[in-house]
Amino acid sequence: MKDPVLPGNPPIPLTLRRSARARRISLRISQLDGRVTLTMPKRLPEREALDFAETKQDWIRKHLAERGEDVIVAPGAELPLGGKMLRVAAGQGRGVRIGDQDIIVPGAPESIGKRLAAHLREVARDRLAGACDDYAARLGRPYSRLTLRDTRSRWGSCTSDGGLMFSWRLIMTPPEVLDYVAAHEVAHLAQMNHSPAFWAEVTRIYGDYAAPRQWLRDHGGGLHRYKF
Incomplete structure (x- = not known):
């Protein structure tokens, strides 16, 4: 059975998890991958959990927007280092070189x-x-x-x-x-x-x-x- 989706633009996939310890519905957004997980009591109807997620839709979308999209580290990407944003660039040589604006990484792009x-x-x-x-x-x-x-x-x-x-x-x-x-x-x-x-x-x-x-x-x- 496919995981449910919170409708909207864009639609948001939801992961449902039942727990014997849960006494109420809880909502968590993973900072790792942006996954939205609803944890609910074992005997609670799924519809109630989905209705709960819909009432929290604005909160969910706000936090997903703040998290931002995943960044694949490859030439042209920017990432923080020491609190500064540096651009990843392909280069020659044997070692990685960290400059004021760039990180030069030799080797195959992949x-x-x-x-x-x-x-x-x-x-x-x-x-x-x-x-x-x-x-x-x-x-x-x-x-x-x-x-x-x-x-x-x-x-x-x-x-x-x-x-x-x-x-x-x-x-x-x-x-x-x-x-x-x-x-x-x-x-x-x-x-x-x-x-x-x-x-x-x-x-x-x-x-x-x-x-x-x-x-x-x-x-x-x-x-x-x-x-x-």
């Missing part, structure tokens, strides 16, 4: 996205390692390891044995945002919670974190639009 993603991972690792070293020294606690992933639900995490994990897409954010996330996870080495004591540690080693934290809330999800 491989440019993957090659650029691999390069950005390395740049992100260098930046995050430097930031974490600095904040760990300020905190007075070492971390055990640093790993990078392309995470969907979080920008970073800290394990009980001192391991730090970050999304490599942080390299696309303004520098102060990357630094804030590094400080946030390092602070968990002292406080494995989000208590007032934890936020006091973030403030002590980073400073006022309100602006970069808000930037992530407002713009972070959009970084997943870039498909490498």
